[in-house]
Every structure is written in C-alpha cells, then in structure tokens.
Amino acid sequence: MDHFLYRDGVLHAEDVPLPEIAAAVGTPFYCYSTATLTRHFRLFEEALSGLDHMICYAVKSNSNQAVLRVMAELGAGMDVVSGGEYARARAAGVPGARIVFSGVGKTRAEMARALEGGIRQFNVESEPELIALSEVATARQLSAPVTIRVNPDVDARTHAKIATGKAENKFGIPIARAREVYAEAAALPGIDVIGIDVHIGSQLTDLAPFEAAYTKVAELTETLRADGHAIRRLDLGGGLGIPYARDNNAPPLPLEYGEVVKRTVGHLGCEIEIEPGRLISGNAGLLVAGVIYVKSGEGRDFLILDAAMNDLIRPAMYDAWHDIVPVEEPAAGADYAPYDIVGPVCETGDTFARARPMPPVAAGDLVAFRSAGAYGAVMASEYNTRPLVPEVLVHEDQFAVIRARPSFDDIINRDTIPSWL
Numbered sequence: 001m002d003h004f005l006y007r008d009g010v011l012h013a014e015d016v017p018l019p020e021i022a023a024a025v026g027t028p029f030y031c032y033s034t035a036t037l038t039r040h041f042r043l044f045e046e047a048l049s050g051l052d053h054m055i056c057y058a059v060k061s062n063s064n065q066a067v068l069r070v071m072a073e074l075g076a077g078m079d080v081v082s083g084g085e086y087a088r089a090r091a092a093g094v095p096g097a098r099i100v101f102s103g104v105g106k107t108r109a110e111m112a113r114a115l116e117g118g119i120r121q122f123n124v125e126s127e128p129e130l131i132a133l134s135e136v137a138t139a140r141q142l143s144a145p146v147t148i149r150v151n152p153d154v155d156a157r158t159h160a161k162i163a164t165g166k167a168e169n170k171f172g173i174p175i176a177r178a179r180e181v182y183a184e185a186a187a188l189p190g191i192d193v194i195g196i197d198v199h200i201g202s203q204l205t206d207l208a209p210f211e212a213a214y215t216k217v218a219e220l221t222e223t224l225r226a227d228g229h230a231i232r233r234l235d236l237g238g239g240l241g242i243p244y245a246r247d248n249n250a251p252p253l254p255l256e257y258g259e260v261v262k263r264t265v266g267h268l269g270c271e272i273e274i275e276p277g278r279l280i281s282g283n284a285g286l287l288v289a290g291v292i293y294v295k296s297g298e299g300r301d302f303l304i305l306d307a308a309m310n311d312l313i314r315p316a317m318y319d320a321w322h323d324i325v326p327v328e329e330p331a332a333g334a335d336y337a338p339y340d341i342v343g344p345v346c347e348t349g350d351t352f353a354r355a356r357p358m359p360p361v362a363a364g365d366l367v368a369f370r371s372a373g374a375y376g377a378v379m380a381s382e383y384n385t386r387p388l389v390p391e392v393l394v395h396e397d398q399f400a401v402i403r404a405r406p407s408f409d410d411i412i413n414r415d416t417i418p419s420w421l
C-alpha cells in the first residue's frame with residue numbers, strides 16, 4: 001500500500017495534489033511519500049519482531065539525504081556500497097556503528113575511511129579483499145569486524161542483470177570454499193570474523209530462493225561454529241520484490257519473508273541483519289512527467305513525455321514495467337487506447353512502454369510513473385544535457401524540494417576548457 005491516491009479526481013501524494021508540486025517545481029520531478037517510506041520500514045520491523053535484528057536500508061535504492069534522514073529517525077541502519085554512500089549515510093546522521101559496508105570492489109581508501117569513521121561491519125567478498133582489509137586495519141592498529149559474503153549458488157528467479165547468488169556471478173565466495181576462507185580470515189591480523197553475509201538478488205517475487213539460501217547459511221553457521229569460529233551475526237541481504245503492476249500477483253509480504261527468516265535461521269541465536277532497498281523506497285516514489293506531444297505514427301500513437309530514459313532507466317535497462325497513470329483521474333467508463341510512451345532522447349531505447357492502454361491524454365497533461373522511488377533518481381544521468389530531475393518529499397500536507405533541478409549553467413560549469421584552447 002502507498003499514499004498516492006486519487007482524491008477529488010486528482011492524484012495526490014499524501015495530502016498534496018500533484019499539480020500543485022508541478023506548478024511549483026516544473027516537470028519532470030520525483031516525488032516521495034514520508035508515510036509510505038515509514039510504513040514499509042515498519043513492516044520489516046514487525047516481520048522480524050522477536051529476533052535480535054537490525055534493518056539496514058540499502059542506500060543505493062534511494063540515497064537522497066532527506067530519505068536517509070527519514071530512515072535514520074525510524075532507527076534504521078544502512079547498507080552502503082561505496083565511500084560516497086558511506087559519506088551520505090554519515091551526513092544524514094547515521095552513526096558508523098549502524099552502517100554495514102557491502103560491495104565486491106571496496107578500495108583501500110574506502111576501507112580506511114570507514115574504519116576511521118566507524119563501521120558496524122564489512123561484508124567481505126573475496127580473499128584479496130580480506131588481505132587488503134587486514135593491511136589497512138593493522139596499519140592503523142584497528143580491528144575490522146567482518147562477515148564474509150558467501151555465494152550459495154541459488155537461482156533467485158529474477159532478471160539476469162540483478163541476480164547475484166548463482167555460482168557464475170561475481171559476488172561472494174563459493175559456499176563450498178567457505179571453511180577454507182574463514183580459516184584464512186581467522187588467521188589474519190586486524191580481522192575480527194563475526195558472521196556470514198548473503199544476498200542472492202533483487203526483485204525476488206518468490207520466497208523459495210530465500211529459503212534455500214538461508215537454509216544453506218544456517219548449515220554453514222553450525223559448521224563454522226564447529227570449526228571454532230564465533231559466528232554471532234547473519235546479514236541476509238535484501239531483495240524482496242514489489243508489485244510493479246497493480247493488477248498482477250503480488251509478491252510475498254515482509255511478514256511472510258520474516259517467517260522464512262525465523263524458520264531457517266531463527267534458532268541460531270544470531271543477530272540478524274537485512275538490507276532491503278526496493279521494498280522500502282520503490283513504491284514510496286513517483287516520477288511525474290508532462291506530455292509534450294501526442295503523435296500519430298504508422299499504425300501506432302506515441303505519447304512523448306518530458307521525462308526520458310536518462311531520468312528513469314529501468315525500462316530501457318531491465319525491460320521493467322512501471323504503471324503509468326494520468327494525474328487527472330480518468331472518467332468512469334473512459335475509452336482506453338494503446339500508446340507507445342516515450343521520452344525525447346534520440347534513441348529508440350528511450351521507450352517506457354509499448355502499446356500501453358491509456359485513457360484519453362492530451363499535450364500538457366501530467367502522468368505519473370508508479371514504483372519509481374527505488375533505482376530511479378539514483379540511476380539518472382544528464383545524457384542529452386537534460387538536467388537531473390528534482391526530488392520532492394511530501395509529509396502530510398507539506399512538501400519540500402529535497403534536491404533542486406540544476407540550471408544549464410550549473411551543468412556547463414562543471415566542465416573546464418584547458419588553457420591551451
């Protein structure tokens with residue numbers, strides 16, 4: 001459930017009509033709902049109640065400072081994957097002790113910064129990374145808390161570009177080699193091995209792969225404990241999917257996911273961490289765009305929007321479906337006709353939807369992409385020198401611009417012409 005509903009014939013974000021925001025900031029813009037972010041976080045809190053746990057919001061899904069502050073105030077930890085995300089989390093007021101550092105290619109500079117600034121744990125993904133971390137930590141006479149990410153070779157049954165738990169993926173160490181790598185880690189100075197990490201992919205719509213992976217992690221916990229390792233923390237990653245199309249079968253709920261966690265690893269007496277991103281921020285955001293033209297083509301009609309693939313890349317990159325709805329509520333019994341919904345960028349890939357049934361729409365109308373709060377603004381670029389889309393946060397009847405649209409001068413002045421030109 002989200003807080004983007006039609007009221008008096010107009011789509012609202014909580015208590016704010018979207019045309020009011022469009023009039024103030026122009027289109028396109030991203031719009032997030034505080035109540036929805038909060039609700040989604042609390043669903044996970046409920047799902048894991050009774051377990052010693054921490055919900056580490058996946059910063060990559062939406063890293064705006066205001067969104068991170070909402071999460072921090074709810075008591076979330078953070079999962080970061082770069083020095084930049086670490087800095088963002090700290091700037092939003094999250095203490096280092098609540099930040100976990102994931103990622104397959106952490107640099108020594110990133111490790112040093114997190115070690116010095118404070119970190120809950122590093123989720124280490126390879127032996128060379130362990131050695132680098134050991135050197136960085138010992139050079140500072142520090143000790144790095146570590147979980148090792150295992151690759152359980154489980155098929156997450158999601159889009160190939162976002163599946164991470166199969167043996168052929170670049171992530172983690174093969175679970176079959178875990179005992180060997182844990183033994184190596186335990187012998188390294190500056191490394192404090194405290195647990196196991198796993199993440200098998202994103203937008204999972206089925207619980208079976210989670211169950212399979214977590215069962216393997218539970219077995220590994222027992223094995224490693226028998227080998228003498230004090231395994232006391234399990235990071236189970238993120239990945240629970242969201243409904244992108246309203247009329248489709250809904251993915252499992254956090255509560256059902258929580259049951260799987262409890263059933264598979266609940267008996268081990270470990271601290272449990274999860275790293276959800278999309279389920280918290282995805283349906284808490286819209287991308288609102290204006291219709292520039294309605295164009296009749298050969299055997300098809302196009303809706304040409306002022307948003308494009310550089311603003312929301314998911315359809316071009318993952319063939320993703322986003323519901324696209326008019327901001328003005330369609331009349332009851334309105335006639336729907338198919339449109340190809342596209343942006344102004346000079347690529348055919350700049351297509352959001354093909355033959356999408358839409359009620360009557362005219363130039364100047366507003367439309368909203370649903371489920372755009374995760375992996376939307378964070379993946380945007382300024383391709384075609386289209387300024388990054390502004391972000392707006394709504395709280396009840398208030399809204400605030402939480403990232404302004406840059407001007408053309410802002411963009412151009414980032415470049416420098418060398419003195420010899």
Ligand code: LLP
Nearest residue numbers: 058102199202203238239275276277278375
């Ligand atoms: N933890 C780790 C280690 C991850 O790699 C990810 C996502 C998450 C947590 C959060 O997963 P979530 O709960 O959001 O599914 N850009 C793609 C999604 C990439 C996900 C990458 N890793 C998309 O737009 O679908």
